[in-house]
Amino acid sequence: MYSGTEAHWLQGYPALENLDDPAWRVALQKFEIMDVPTETTVFRPGDPCSYLLFLVKGDVRVYMSGDNGREIVLSHLKGGDLCILTLTTLLQTSDYSASAVTETPICAARLPVADFRKAFASSMGFQDFILSTLARRMHDTLFLLQEVAFERLEMRLACFLLRQRNGYDNCAVEMTHQQIACELGTTREMISRILKDLERRGCVRLSRKRVELADTSRLENINHGPTRNI
Incomplete structure (x- = not known):
């Protein structure tokens, strides 16, 4: 037109x-x-x-x-x-x-x-x-x-990582902890604490400016089910 x-x-x-x-x-x-x-x-x-x-x-x-x-x-x-x-x-x-x-x-x-x-x-x-x-x-x-207001931070973080991963082959999120914190409206310290716990549980692997999703099924369970207090 x-x-x-x-x-x-x-x-x-x-x-x-x-x-x-x-x-x-x-x-x-x-x-x-x-x-x-x-x-x-x-x-x-x-x-x-x-x-x-x-x-x-x-x-x-x-x-x-x-x-x-x-x-x-x-x-x-x-x-x-x-x-x-x-x-x-x-x-x-x-x-x-x-x-x-x-x-x-x-x-x-x-x-x-x-x-x-x-x-x-x-x-x-x-x-x-x-x-x-x-x-x-x-x-x-x-x-x-x-x-x-209503979802626990661990659940929101798991959902965010699953949404942001760079495709389904490498399953990685190229972001700093501070950048993730800004996206979720929280502090870098809280994000680092939860990510460390997720790494200990085998859900992710952490490196500089990168979060690799080691076990997406576990993250899916966190995203859809009740979560533990951090």
Whole structure:
């Protein structure tokens, strides 16, 4: 339906690629394409929100930091994702409350806030896309809160390792204990303690910046069954 630079990024957003109404066509002309190198801060707490970001390609980590220096990862964005934190910040007319940093070089399409508000008010199709995205990501956030609040850390760690392993042949997770701790919203010391216990029980083998899954069946049992206190 669209051509040139428009089609370049819309291919990752089928609902928008197939959208055709006057208000959306006007908004489409307002998008700006941006390329950002790796390890670049996209936004941080207190920054004003001036654009709605659509990630075309690359990886972005969105996280919050506490006063004690601990971090928790809120989401990992990939090509075809809409930054939900940017969206909620725009809808609330507030400043950012978390940080985002590029993990790889990225390409993104951004829509200025004034043009976003016009499109959201005038294009029913764009409004449906925004609201459905918001509802889907809210479900993901509630799932994260449920994990943090109700599941034991050993179970969450086992689940995380099984999800993150690099394929089924080598069964390894290439991450430091600190990186895993940030993903799970806890301390490096707690992760190291549990990993050491899992290694003693034959579930994993530890080396520098690497956790090898020695017995995935045992990890599956931890993930799905009751766990012992650590």
